[in-house]
Amino acid sequence: MSTTRTTSLLTPPLRIGILGFGGLGQAASRVLEPKQEIAWVAAADHQGYVYHPEGLDPDRCIQTYHHQGSIGYLNPGGALSDRSIETLIQVAPGVEGYFLALPNLPNHFMADIAKQFIQSGWQGVLVDALKRTSAMELLLALQPELQAAGITYLTGCGATPGLLTAAAVVAAQSYAEIHRVQITFGVGIANWEAYRATIREDIGHLPGYTVEQARTMTDAEVAALLDQTNGLLTLEHMEHADDLMLELAGICRRDQVTVGGIVDTRNPKKPLSTNVQVTGRTFEGKLSTHTFTLGDETSMAANVCGPAFGYLKAGIQLHRRGIWGLFTAAEVMPQFVR
Numbered sequence: 001m002s003t004t005r006t007t008s009l010l011t012p013p014l015r016i017g018i019l020g021f022g023g024l025g026q027a028a029s030r031v032l033e034p035k036q037e038i039a040w041v042a043a044a045d046h047q048g049y050v051y052h053p054e055g056l057d058p059d060r061c062i063q064t065y066h067h068q069g070s071i072g073y074l075n076p077g078g079a080l081s082d083r084s085i086e087t088l089i090q091v092a093p094g095v096e097g098y099f100l101a102l103p104n105l106p107n108h109f110m111a112d113i114a115k116q117f118i119q120s121g122w123q124g125v126l127v128d129a130l131k132r133t134s135a136m137e138l139l140l141a142l143q144p145e146l147q148a149a150g151i152t153y154l155t156g157c158g159a160t161p162g163l164l165t166a167a168a169v170v171a172a173q174s175y176a177e178i179h180r181v182q183i184t185f186g187v188g189i190a191n192w193e194a195y196r197a198t199i200r201e202d203i204g205h206l207p208g209y210t211v212e213q214a215r216t217m218t219d220a221e222v223a224a225l226l227d228q229t230n231g232l233l234t235l236e237h238m239e240h241a242d243d244l245m246l247e248l249a250g251i252c253r254r255d256q257v258t259v260g261g262i263v264d265t266r267n268p269k270k271p272l273s274t275n276v277q278v279t280g281r282t283f284e285g286k287l288s289t290h291t292f293t294l295g296d297e298t299s300m301a302a303n304v305c306g307p308a309f310g311y312l313k314a315g316i317q318l319h320r321r322g323i324w325g326l327f328t329a330a331e332v333m334p335q336f337v338r
């Protein structure tokens with residue numbers, strides 16, 4: 001035991017990158033700041049990228065992104081590019097893993113990014129916080145190609161899907177038969193502009209809206225819609241990949257999983273407590289419900305970025321053991337990044 005600990009302390013930090021530097025990407029850089037085991041060395045946004053093998057400074061990166069519009073303006077290591085991800089993969093060969101904090105707009109965007117990585121010849125670990133079932137199905141179709149390319153891809157590693165889906169897998173173990181998994185989330189953010197993709201993708205779940213409509217809405221149109229609802233988005237029966245992940249993990253059928261919640265875009269206080277309820281029957285024939293509730297003080301960013309890096313660390317262990325291909329957050333246990 002003590003030998004293992006000593007070895008891990010002497011191991012150099014994992015060198016990782018963040019793709020997408022909006023709300024979640026910036027929060028991810030803050031989450032990594034105190035960590036010893038992971039060094040953040042690369043990032044890309046829509047207009048540029050930055051690579052610094054000695055590590056990046058979140059303050060400078062966030063300031064540059066806000067004042068100049070892209071981390072590509074950072075000096076040294078930054079460059080502007082309209083093919084920022086493709087170029088970064090080439091100039092940063094030492095990066096072992098990436099957190100994809102990218103918008104999934106259009107719905108096949110994340111699958112397209114995975115294909116880019118496959119074609120580049122890069123080998124390592126990719127982790128996303130993808131939400132839609134149909135988007136995850138596109139990634140599942142890439143499983144053989146990811147495996148052949150030497151990429152370990154962990155999908156659905158945010159909060160929901162992610163933390164809550166994994167919690168449902170653990171909770172299900174008390175039962176002989178699972179009847180229902182119900183995920184209810186409350187998200188509070190001070191302003192919608194801090195998480196544009198998240199809010200646009202949520203609008204895509206509202207009755208009468210499609211992902212494509214949400215993608216093409218201008219910022220003014222989003223603001224006008226939020227004005228009508230007093231800043232609240234109420235979401236029911238969402239197309240969320242928790243269902244597919246739990247079905248693939250053998251927990252229950254996808255139609256037994258429901259996901260919904262409320263997003264307040266004008267108040268960082270959660271409008272309700274995020275929870276997952278797992279209902280089933282024990283081997284003695286008792287019907288029961290386990291409830292796992294997240295602390296109200298924890299933000300969306302904490303509940304997405306923490307698990308994403310826990311899964312990234314787990315993915316790197318798998319990759320180093322030659323285990324490649326596509327996995328969901330419901331089939332791998334996240335590790336804790338120190």
Ligand code: NAD
Nearest residue numbers: 020021022023024045046103104158159160195196197198
């Ligand atoms: P955001 O809009 O704040 O930021 C997106 C970033 O991606 C920006 O920096 C943008 O420049 C960059 N980007 C866009 N296109 C790019 C491209 N082609 N190449 C490189 N960079 C590009 O996004 P956000 O609100 O932080 O959300 C990110 C994703 O996280 C969304 O897809 C959202 O649905 C997902 N999310 C998941 C969960 C979960 O629990 N699973 C929770 C919240 C958000």
